[in-house]
Amino acid sequence: MFFERLGARIETADSVLSVGLDPDPDRLPDHLADHDLPRWAWARRIIDATHEHAACYKPNAAFYEDPDGWRALRELVAYAHGKDVPVLLDAKRADIGNTARQYARVLDTVDAITVNPYLGRDSLDPFLSRTDAGVFVLCRTSNPGGSDLQDLELATDERLYERVARLASGWNEHDNVGLVVGATTPDELERVREVAPDLPFLVPGVGAQGGDAEAAVEYGLADGVGLVNSSRGITFAGEGEDFAGAAGEAAKRLKRRLNEFR
Numbered sequence: 001m002f003f004e005r006l007g008a009r010i011e012t013a014d015s016v017l018s019v020g021l022d023p024d025p026d027r028l029p030d031h032l033a034d035h036d037l038p039r040w041a042w043a044r045r046i047i048d049a050t051h052e053h054a055a056c057y058k059p060n061a062a063f064y065e066d067p068d069g070w071r072a073l074r075e076l077v078a079y080a081h082g083k084d085v086p087v088l089l090d091a092k093r094a095d096i097g098n099t100a101r102q103y104a105r106v107l108d109t110v111d112a113i114t115v116n117p118y119l120g121r122d123s124l125d126p127f128l129s130r131t132d133a134g135v136f137v138l139c140r141t142s143n144p145g146g147s148d149l150q151d152l153e154l155a156t157d158e159r160l161y162e163r164v165a166r167l168a169s170g171w172n173e174h175d176n177v178g179l180v181v182g183a184t185t186p187d188e189l190e191r192v193r194e195v196a197p198d199l200p201f202l203v204p205g206v207g208a209q210g211g212d213a214e215a216a217v218e219y220g221l222a223d224g225v226g227l228v229n230s231s232r233g234i235t236f237a238g239e240g241e242d243f244a245g246a247a248g249e250a251a252k253r254l255k256r257r258l259n260e261f262r
């Protein structure tokens, strides 16, 4: 069960920090350019520097969807697993049956995934039926336009994101469902916790997006289990040769800050 393994990792690392591994090509240190797989060289050094503070690593699929990228992803997953840290692929997937089944095969490689509820329950079945994997359903996202659709009021007097939280709670037959709720809108974060008291959240938006770290911890955890993510704020905390050292320090700082609220 993913959430049992995550709970054990949170205890071992004394951390709810998810370290986002988003190797933006415009920001990778120049000296890695000669490497056969620069993204893997980068991720390996970031993992070396941050693993003792990480409850989880969260690569975003956007940065790996090309042949070298998938090679880099496989390497980094194996390396993270070697350090006993699970990997959550932020892929925001979902589709009609046969396509969703194919997408879900990535769960043979990673431990958990983010999915998009917009196509409805059947589009998520191939993910939800993976009892060993974590499935984080987008609920109230951290971006400025998150309100455009997700805050719409339904005829039932609830917001769309509240309906998603309610539905996702009903999809949790295998105790493998979580919700993605941004730290940039603490009121909505609190509201989602009221609607879905038992689901662990992945809370992105702390760090570069300026989200609320205290609210992320207060509302993000269910029975102590949940993840607060920072990507650029950790991995690009420094530049040049010592980028990894700076990332390690940033991860340690954020872990300690989050622990003040646990």
Ligand SMILES: O=c1ccn([C@@H]2O[C@H](COP(=O)(O)O)[C@@H](O)[C@H]2O)c(=O)[nH]1
Pocket: 020, 022, 060, 090, 140, 141, 142, 143, 180, 181, 182, 204, 205, 206, 207, 208, 209, 229, 230, 231, 232, 233
């Ligand atoms: O609502 C959401 C859902 C996903 N994300 C992802 O998290 C990281 C955030 O990166 P930062 O550098 O810490 O801002 C990134 O991969 C997003 O795609 C999110 O930000 N908000």
